[in-house]
Amino acid sequence: MTPSNADIVIDGRGLEPPEPLVRTLEALDQIGPAETLLVLLPHEPYPLYRALKLNGFSWQTTRRPDGTVEVLIQHQPQ
Amino acid sequence: MQALLSFEQAPPIAAPFRFFLTAPLFAILAGTLLLWSGPELLASRWTPSALALTHLITVGFMLQVMLGAMIQILPVVAGANMARPLLVSSLVHAAIVPGALLLTAGLLTSQPLVLRLAVLLLGIGIALFLGAAGHALVGVRSTNPTIQGLKLALIGLAVTAGLGMLLAVARDGSSGLPVLQLTAIHLGWGLVGWGGILLAAVALVVVPMFQITPPFPAWFAHGFSWSVLAVLSSWSIVVGAGWQRPSAVLAAAVVLTVAVFAALTLQVQRRSKRARFDASQYYWRLAMLCLLAACALWFAADSLPALAQRQEWPLLCGVLALLGGFMSVMVGMLYKIVPFLVWLHLQNLGDGRVAAPSMNKVIAARQIDRQLYAHVASLVLLLAAVIWPEWFTYPAGIALALANVWLLYNLLTAVAFYRYQRLKMVAPTLAIPPPQGTC
Numbered sequence A: 001m002t003p004s005n006a007d008i009v010i011d012g013r014g015l016e017p018p019e020p021l022v023r024t025l026e027a028l029d030q031i032g033p034a035e036t037l038l039v040l041l042p043h044e045p046y047p048l049y050r051a052l053k054l055n056g057f058s059w060q061t062t063r064r065p066d067g068t069v070e071v072l073i074q075h076q077p078q
Numbered sequence B: 001m002q003a004l005l006s007f008e009q010a011p012p013i014a015a016p017f018r019f020f021l022t023a024p025l026f027a028i029l030a031g032t033l034l035l036w037s038g039p040e041l042l043a044s045r046w047t048p049s050a051l052a053l054t055h056l057i058t059v060g061f062m063l064q065v066m067l068g069a070m071i072q073i074l075p076v077v078a079g080a081n082m083a084r085p086l087l088v089s090s091l092v093h094a095a096i097v098p099g100a101l102l103l104t105a106g107l108l109t110s111q112p113l114v115l116r117l118a119v120l121l122l123g124i125g126i127a128l129f130l131g132a133a134g135h136a137l138v139g140v141r142s143t144n145p146t147i148q149g150l151k152l153a154l155i156g157l158a159v160t161a162g163l164g165m166l167l168a169v170a171r172d173g174s175s176g177l178p179v180l181q182l183t184a185i186h187l188g189w190g191l192v193g194w195g196g197i198l199l200a201a202v203a204l205v206v207v208p209m210f211q212i213t214p215p216f217p218a219w220f221a222h223g224f225s226w227s228v229l230a231v232l233s234s235w236s237i238v239v240g241a242g243w244q245r246p247s248a249v250l251a252a253a254v255v256l257t258v259a260v261f262a263a264l265t266l267q268v269q270r271r272s273k274r275a276r277f278d279a280s281q282y283y284w285r286l287a288m289l290c291l292l293a294a295c296a297l298w299f300a301a302d303s304l305p306a307l308a309q310r311q312e313w314p315l316l317c318g319v320l321a322l323l324g325g326f327m328s329v330m331v332g333m334l335y336k337i338v339p340f341l342v343w344l345h346l347q348n349l350g351d352g353r354v355a356a357p358s359m360n361k362v363i364a365a366r367q368i369d370r371q372l373y374a375h376v377a378s379l380v381l382l383l384a385a386v387i388w389p390e391w392f393t394y395p396a397g398i399a400l401a402l403a404n405v406w407l408l409y410n411l412l413t414a415v416a417f418y419r420y421q422r423l424k425m426v427a428p429t430l431a432i433p434p435p436q437g438t439c
Helices: A019-028 A046-054 B014-043 B048-078 B085-109 B112-137 B145-172 B179-211 B218-241 B244-270 B279-303 B312-350 B365-387 B389-426
Strands: A008-011 A037-041 A057-063 A069-075
Touching: A008 A019, A019 A037, A019 A046, A046 A057, A046 B048, B014 B048, B014 B085, B014 B312, B014 B365, B014 B389, B048 B085, B048 B112, B048 B145, B048 B179, B048 B312, B085 B112, B085 B145, B112 B145, B145 B179, B145 B218, B179 B218, B179 B244, B179 B279, B179 B312, B218 B244, B244 B279, B279 B312, B279 B365, B312 B365, B312 B389, B365 B389
Parallel strands: A008 A037
Antiparallel strands: A037 A069, A057 A069
16 A cells, blocks of 8 residues: 555644544445545654554554654455 | 454553642642741752752652652553552552652651651552563664663662652761752752653654644754763762762753753754644643753852852752743643543544544633643742742742642543543433532
8 A cells, every 4th residue: 555545644743632633433334345545643653553553453653754653544355 | 443452451540540639739838838937948959948848849749749640651651561550559549649748748858767667668659660661661762762762761769769868867867968969969860850851852743643743853853862961970979989070061061961951852843733722732831941041140149159059949940840840741631641641542442333522622721721820820929939939939839729629620620521422322211310510
């Protein structure tokens, strides 16, 4: 999976907690088995990782040079 | 919505809350001590009641908030999960609360047995916390400066507590230890090596996150905690060795790092994208201005012998740093951490079927604003009491106690809100009356 062609993108930079988490969890309900969700954040979201693991999602985290953390999420393969 | 937390990993809400709810009680005791001791308390920083007051704020209020916050922050910002967090919290809390009370009593009465009991309990509690937090952080890579800062702050806590215990045992004067030098090093490590490094590490995350600001400059984020630790260690060595001139230069460098942190935080905060400051932001601004004022006063006393000879300046520095700086920032953070935790745990209880109420409803904004005014009043009155003790000691004691009764009330409101909402989620068909003052 690659960030550039994610099906849903959430830019959580500039949003006050818990708004980025709320929007991400809502989007997780919408993505289909083959779709991807990209979340942009100013820091690494450890609580989100726990929620993803708990709910059967896999993710890849990369850091941009400007410090933005990109989390690319999809359903775990069955 | 998906489930949020795994309870095997996340600390239960009771783990940090027991510390947060106990902290204001120590500040209320500090206000009561001012009333009981009267103006004599402020005759010098060395009076038994001034030492007891200082430790009610540092070991009572500040340590409670810092340990509670670390238990919560470690998994959130570092992904470091403490094993059995509720058990660790219960044991640490059960040791440090009576430990802090005995330390206060021991400093007031100079009873060696009371001080030794305090040392034993505080030593057990802090060692247990250091072991649990250190174990959680082992193997966690320092991928960001906050994780690095949290690790280094634990070293600061260990040094502060170790020296403090030594000084408490040596208080009867029979040890022959260089008590004045050790006290200076204990104070430096407590305020800067433990408090300052932890505060800066947390600020790097929470200021941009909750105040919607740009990040701190990279040079500061990566360099602050290591620089502070290096300068503080060098200063401690030269103070211990009794080298006057290098110790004065290094002390100035330590104070300067604190001033840089406070000035940078104010600068970052000025670039907040929030349309209107909330009470938490005002608490941060007040704290940073007080830290800057404390640093300025330190430099003034360092260069003006007439000021350095006066008893008031170290007391003013102490009030500005402890009540104005650390307490302000901690109360400001509690007003973000506590509602966030309530929301997070309610969201998880809802299990995707029931959405948790908004974070803003947990404690009413006007209640927080009013408590902020009470805190500012207590700070101003205590500063005035240092200069005019006969006039202002009693009003300052009343104001400090009242501001913290108010803080406790606000925190208990959040607990009542959580319990009420949890009950509604567990038994939604029951008619449950809302708790007074919350809904």
